[in-house]
Every structure is written in C-alpha cells, then in structure tokens.
Amino acid sequence: LAKTTQPISMDSYEGQEVNITCSHNNIATNDYITWYQQFPSQGPRFIIQGYKTKVTNEVASLFIPADRKSSTLSLPRVSLSDTAVYYCLVGGGGGYNKLIFGAGTRLAVHP
Amino acid sequence: EADIYQTPRYLVIGTGKKITLECSQTMGHDKMYWYQQDPGMELHLIHYSYGVNSTEKGDLSSESTVSRIRTEHFPLTLESARPSHTSQYLCASSGGQTFYTFGSGTRLTVV
Numbered sequence: 001l002a003k004t005t006q007p008i009s010m011d012s013y014e015g016q017e018v019n020i021t022c023s024h025n026n027i028a029t030n031d032y033i034t035w036y037q038q039f040p041s042q043g044p045r046f047i048i049q050g051y052k053t054k055v056t057n058e059v060a061s062l063f064i065p066a067d068r069k070s071s072t073l074s075l076p077r078v079s080l081s082d083t084a085v086y087y088c089l090v091g092g093g094g095g096y097n098k099l100i101f102g103a104g105t106r107l108a109v110h111p
Numbered sequence: 112e113a114d115i116y117q118t119p120r121y122l123v124i125g126t127g128k129k130i131t132l133e134c135s136q137t138m139g140h141d142k143m144y145w146y147q148q149d150p151g152m153e154l155h156l157i158h159y160s161y162g163v164n165s166t167e168k169g170d171l172s173s174e175s176t177v178s179r180i181r182t183e184h185f186p187l188t189l190e191s192a193r194p195s196h197t198s199q200y201l202c203a204s205s206g207g208q209t210f211y212t213f214g215s216g217t218r219l220t221v222v
Contacts, residue, residue, distance in 0.1 A: 103153050
C-alpha cells in the first residue's frame with residue numbers, strides 16, 4: 001500500500017481558496033487517489049476521487065500531475081464549516097482496497 | 112444520507128462487561144471494515160471482511176472480535192471491556208466503487 005505525506009496542519013481565512021498537497025511517490029498503476037474529510041466525533045466523509053488529470057465536483061477539485069506522484073485538493077472559498085481534518089489516501093486498485101489512513105491535514109479556517 | 116448505521120452512538124460501560132458494537136449497511140456492499148480512533152489521532156484498521164464468513168485482522172492488534180454472518184451486518188464484540196478499550200470505533204463499507212462509506216461511529220468509554 002502506497003504511503004502518503006501531507007502537511008500536518010494549515011490555516012486559512014473565510015473566502016480564501018485552500019490547496020492541500022499530498023505526496024505519494026510509490027503509487028501503483030491501478031491505485032486511485034481519494035480524499036476524505038473528518039469532523040470531530042464523526043466518521044470520515046468521501047470528498048473526491050481521481051486517477052489522473054483533474055476532477056471537479058460540487059465540493060472540491062483534485063489536480064493530479066502526469067506522473068501521479070502527488071495530488072492537490074483544492075477547496076474554493078472556504079468557510080468556517082470547512083474546518084476539519086483532510087485525509088489523502090491511495091489504493092483501491094484490484095478490488096481489495098484495505099485503506100490505511102495517515103495523520104491527515106488539520107485545516108483551521110478563521111473568520 | 113448515510114446508508115451505514117452504527118449503534119450505539121455513545122456507550123459508557125463498566126470494566127469486565129461484554130459489549131457488542133453494531134454496524135449495518137443497506138448498500139449491499141461486500142467489503143466492510145472496523146477502525147479504531149483515539150481523539151485527535153489517526154484511524155487504525157482493526158478488522159475487515161471481504162464477504163460473508165470472511166474476516167481478517169487489521170494492522171492494529173485488537174482484543175475485539177468480529178463476525179460476518181450476513182452481508183449487511185458486521186458486529187464487533189469485546190468479551191471483557193477494559194479502560195484501555197476506551198476509544199471511538201468507526202465502521203465502513205465499500206462495494207464496486209473504490210472509496211469507503213463510513214458510519215458516524217461509536218464512542219466507547221470503559222470505566
């Protein structure tokens with residue numbers, strides 16, 4: 001299973017765009033890149049998933065360069081309610097996707 | 112919107128008691144997982160199942176046991192609860208897609 005590295009914490013202000021970058025140098029050919037959001041005392045919530053290039057949904061965008069060794073989660077115009085821990089994971093290829101969570105990035109959005 | 116349910120949401124119990132944490136999903140997912148998470152810390156995989164009558168231990172050693180008699184049900188049991196078992200327990204499932212759906216968790220306190 002590929003290991004990921006992401007910043008431990010980030011700070012932002014309401015209305016700003018936040019970009020969280022994740023490194024995954026050992027990503028396998030059939031691995032997907034998935035981001036989750038977790039609020040205190042709740043289970044992680046799926047945000048976005050991609051394999052290559054760019055993926056966008058109503059919540060976020062995910063940018064993946066051609067070599068797939070990193071990815072960037074982009075949150076447009078954050079609000080206080082976006083304060084949470086964000087996890088980057090790689091895996092899922094082959095159908096037996098035992099995901100291993102790292103420490104994640106603690107995002108604090110300030111007024 | 113979640114189709115995976117965990118009960119109870121909170122549980123305070125005395126040392127030595129037997130407890131079962133319930134997890135059910137209505138999505139027909141074949142894969143289910145249990146994670147343990149202490150406050151402010153990482154999620155650790157303690158059990159997983161790829162289908163009925165299939166269970167495996169995860170990466171974090173746990174004194175708990177699990178069973179998978181029905182596709183939709185994946186209960187976790189502690190035969191004799193101890194204060195060291197105090198934690199949040201998160202259940203997740205996945206099917207044909209490559210990302211997990213998590214429940215809201217059970218926060219267990221053993222006194």
